[in-house]
Amino acid sequence: MADYKIHLLVCGGTGCKSSESQILAEHLRSSIESQGLSDFAQVIGTGCFGFCEKGPIVKIIPDNTFYTQVKPEDAKEIVEEHIVKGRKVSRLLYKDPKSDKIVSDSKGMEFYKKQVRIALRNCGVIDPENIEEYIARDGYASLGKVLTTLTPEATIEIIKKSGLRGRGGAGFPTGLKWEITRQSPGKEKYVVCNADEGDPGAFMDRSILEGDPHSVIEAMAINGYCTGASNGLVYIRAEYPLAIERLKKAIEQAREYGLLGERILGTDFSFDINLRYGAGAFVCGEETALIHSMEGGRGEPTMKPPFPSVKGYLGKPTNVNNVETFASIPVIINKGYEWYSSIGTEKSKGTKVFALAGKVNNVGLIEVPMGITLREVIFEIGGGIKNGKKFKGVQIGGPSGGCLTYKHLDVPIDYESLIAAGAMMGSGGMIIMDEDDCMVDVAKYFLDFTVDESCGKCTPCRVGNKRMHELLNNITKGNGTKDDIDRLINLGNVIKDTSLCMLGQSAPNPVLSIIENFREEYEAHIQDKKCPSGVCKALMVYEIVPENCVGCTACARACPVGAITGERKEVHRIDPALCIKCGACMDRCKFNAVIVN
């Protein structure tokens, strides 16, 4: 049978799937069938396109038309207009928010212009549930090349020269880790893929596993060959059902095709992969805790050394790498380390995937070359701040990272520069905040998360973070004292120095970096008892400006607790003792008479 002339790529990532993209794909298929075009056009469910802000996405190949926010009802129109008659359905095309122009081709979109998709190369391009599509795009060619033409040492040398560093956050040189595992004595070794992604708002690893599971499988096998392991384990959280399902299917297919199992590609190398499920504890992303959890023990970290590369799963040498690190491996081997190391900065090579979230126009998944500036990411790819508000800060590296501000906008994104600026690469969460966000509240939010997720094993993390949280709570309630800022800094530094694992060692980072960059906001809360952004409820007082009030009674009717009194056509007033600060009166007032102090 001849190949299809038109491909309709429908995003099947978790985000788009929950917006009914699966039903949409079904509708597209049935519309194509009823038009008698089943041999002409093909519908393919792919992984994430990254442009989650406007999902579900449908991309038509070969003319590269990019439809956004497509509903199942739109399927018929797309098929009848675009596929049958070749006319684009303009109401579903992407409209650039800045120029207000319609952009039909995804290559013309600001969102994609500066991206370099390496780890995400197949996401949104192939059907993740079909191994043949992966093979068609050079899949398993790297494994073949390594097994038949390269020694483990030579392969490790390629990875070392590529400059690839761990994408889980710490940035340890990947090639070096492989070499240490290889040199660790032991007959039995393990390869572990860390898919325990826990940062709030981060979904890079999930998207890779959902959109291109074979790239991770292939890389794990390559790693097994290099380190001398014949068993691979993927530690994945049970909260990622779709990623688990696709990964299982992919492993099954790889076994069927002989790309996993005994004597792969006719060589002496045997390798297989199994899954281990996590219950979703943040600390289990730490490699020693992860290994204990896999062994059936408590997910608690232990002191390093010994590093897992020497003594890991079941006491055997274990190579733990993150999903994104693995996903980059096959391309590096295929295209050569020279190519990979030509991308990025001197010490940080290649690309990094970020999950853009928060108050930015284009929320989604992006992959950018190292060295790109925050400004480019937020204002070009991200399309700037929502509703034309002012940019205030960006939290990089999740709850372990730091908060950077407008003065850091031109900092290049690489491991060293981010640390120098007071944040860290982390696994790739990037949360953008605008003028409406209270930074003290943001600090409290992240600390809230780490307090919850602390395993409780060591005192600085268990008790120290709790105390810091109490101090912040007091400040947001208007009970802060002048010494509180110094107390926070002191305590934070002690926790950083004395905690057992990275969770504790990095937990105070958001608080400390926010003090560093937004000290005046803390002071406003403490000295003036005011929240400049109007977020901390305890510090807000709703009032009615008598000059503006016309006595329409709209606010009084909206108030759920009856705190507003006043006769018709007379000035109303709010009883601060009853007011619950819900803001309903302010939303309802048409005369700007309700203000917050």
Place this chain on the structure above:
Amino acid sequence: MTKIKNLADLRELKDKLQSKTKLRDKSESPDQLVQIKVAMATCCIASGSRETMNYIVDELDKRNIDAVVTQTGCMGYCYAEPTVEVIVPGKEPIVFGYVDAKRADEIIEKYIKGGMLVEGIIPVNYKKIDQ
């Protein structure tokens, strides 16, 4: 499915499968490739443009020419259906009329491969607003 037993098997399978996803790679860089637009409004389809398009896609593939074939709406030359616009990189777009399999063959062989003009050219009598 029989197992892939060695690297040669894997490469063979890849070559066999490649055409299935090639379309997606090509659409990433259409500027460097020959672009062919086939008019596909109701009247064009009635005049056989779908057959023309299928023929062009299959033949380009057989003759190993890298091209992106897309469909487009009515070009306005309804008297000369099926109409096909061909853009060879670095050259002005040219619209051909009455493109049946025979003429399509001529276009591929003589114009795209050889750079010679063939019969059936419709002089462009309009300007596009985005150019």
